[in-house]
Amino acid sequence: GSIAAPNTWACQRITCLQHHNPKLTTALEVLEKHAQLRDGNSDYSRALAFRKASCVLKSLPHTLTDIHQLRGLKDIGNHSAQVIEDILEEGFSNEVEEILNDPWFIKMKLFSSVFGVGSAIALKWIERGWEKIEDAQNSNDITSDWRVQWGLAFHDDLTSPVLRQEADNLLEVIREEATKLLPGVIVEIVGGFRRGKMSGHDADFLLTHPDEGSEIGLLPQLLQRLQKRGFLLAGQAEKNSFTPGVLKKDFKLSMKGQLDHFEKWIGIMKLPKSFKDKHTDPSSIIMPTPGSDPIDGSLDYQPSRKKAKCGISGLSPWELSRTERAWCARRVDLIISPFSQYYYGLVGWTGSKHFNRDLRTYSQKVLNMKVTSHGLFDFTKNQSIPAHSEKEVFDILKLPYHEPWQRNC
Ligand code: DCP
Numbered sequence: 001g002s003i004a005a006p007n008t009w010a011c012q013r014i015t016c017l018q019h020h021n022p023k024l025t026t027a028l029e030v031l032e033k034h035a036q037l038r039d040g041n042s043d044y045s046r047a048l049a050f051r052k053a054s055c056v057l058k059s060l061p062h063t064l065t066d067i068h069q070l071r072g073l074k075d076i077g078n079h080s081a082q083v084i085e086d087i088l089e090e091g092f093s094n095e096v097e098e099i100l101n102d103p104w105f106i107k108m109k110l111f112s113s114v115f116g117v118g119s120a121i122a123l124k125w126i127e128r129g130w131e132k133i134e135d136a137q138n139s140n141d142i143t144s145d146w147r148v149q150w151g152l153a154f155h156d157d158l159t160s161p162v163l164r165q166e167a168d169n170l171l172e173v174i175r176e177e178a179t180k181l182l183p184g185v186i187v188e189i190v191g192g193f194r195r196g197k198m199s200g201h202d203a204d205f206l207l208t209h210p211d212e213g214s215e216i217g218l219l220p221q222l223l224q225r226l227q228k229r230g231f232l233l234a235g236q237a238e239k240n241s242f243t244p245g246v247l248k249k250d251f252k253l254s255m256k257g258q259l260d261h262f263e264k265w266i267g268i269m270k271l272p273k274s275f276k277d278k279h280t281d282p283s284s285i286i287m288p289t290p291g292s293d294p295i296d297g298s299l300d301y302q303p304s305r306k307k308a309k310c311g312i313s314g315l316s317p318w319e320l321s322r323t324e325r326a327w328c329a330r331r332v333d334l335i336i337s338p339f340s341q342y343y344y345g346l347v348g349w350t351g352s353k354h355f356n357r358d359l360r361t362y363s364q365k366v367l368n369m370k371v372t373s374h375g376l377f378d379f380t381k382n383q384s385i386p387a388h389s390e391k392e393v394f395d396i397l398k399l400p401y402h403e404p405w406q407r408n409c
């Protein structure tokens with residue numbers, strides 16, 4: 001008989017990190033990645049189909065043994081069903097194995113692992129005949145994008161997973177400095193760590209303050225303090241671009257490639273290697289002091305357009321990455337939310353990405369509501385609806401409340 005989950009929407013189902021079908025979901029996610037890299041930003045539909053199927057399998061309470069157990073589920077397309085059947089019957093899927101051994105796929109995955117490099121740039125690099133990260137690192141005329149420059153120079157650091165302990169230690173530093181500037185500030189780890197992951201590709205932090213408006217101006221001051229303590233390597237600050245209109249307007253049109261309209265800093269920090277293995281008293285951290293050390297913290301966090309030279313040392317990102325150092329480069333996002341948008345922002349920045357995507361489609365199709373990280377607009381009532389807790393966001397959306405660790409679809 002069918003053991004399929006009765007709930008149609010991923011945002012209605014519980015999806016934990018640990019589940020019963022990792023072999024199948026890993027295979028489907030290879031196909032998803034392949035579709036993403038092949039289709040680029042122009043067409044998500046193929047990638048989405050594999051993600052949906054993988055997501056259903058993650059929410060099953062048993063290990064799947066027979067394809068018929070999935071009968072009638074709309075989220076399992078023909079292509080995914082075929083792959084699942086192959087693996088159940090043969091133990092593997094030819095299509096997946098071929099992709100994993102495909103030199104194009106291997107190179108695309110490698111190049112798009114560089115911060116700031118998407119499928120379009122990765123494709124260009126392959127067309128130039130490049131095979132390894134070193135080929136891009138050794139090229140003189142690469143790009144003026146600060147992310148790619150730093151991403152290439154620190155590729156080893158940035159592709160080694162950020163550990164939960166590092167994120168926890170950094171949280172304390174950020175809380176300490178932010179609280180000095182703005183007592184009562186709320187600082188949360190969001191992203192994968194909030195969903196219970198033990199490692200991630202970056203660390204995401206969401207900041208707010210219950211006294212709406214007091215958060216204005218916090219970010220530049222916080223960055224200055226982190227800079228003084230030697231934590232900043234490179235990054236870019238973005239201003240808040242929210243207007244009430246974005247609650248109503250078409251999501252894709254208003255986004256222009258941006259994730260949301262919050263003020264934020266997207267960058268790379270220098271975390272002491274000691275952050276990896278133990279709880280570290282944040283006030284005891286002594287990073288190299290500006291001026292006394294060639295690898296000081298005096299780097300511009302506003303990137304220059306030309307190949308960046310770093311602060312006092314005058315080293316390029318590449319030279320800096322080759323020096324003897326007690327720190328590791330880590331991708332960090334700092335996001336500032338006005339309190340009135342905070343709980344929507346918290347749900348959005350907690351993810352997963354697929355959870356968010358499903359939540360948006362569900363809200364639109366089932367409730368005629370538009371949900372974003374900034375709020376919720378009810379088109380039937382023609383008004384926006386505030387939320388005062390994460391639970392309230394789920395209530396308004398008529399969804400059972402699920403903890404962050406149950407949103408791992
Ligand atoms: N997010 C989103 N859509 C995107 C990117 C991000 O909705 N295109 C949201 C959901 C993510 C959160 O922001 O969970 C953080 O983004 P990350 O890319 O850092 O994703 P994770 O933190 O989930 O993964 P990782 O552990 O690899 O950092």
Ligand code: MG
Binds near residue numbers: 192201202
């Ligand atoms: Mg993350």
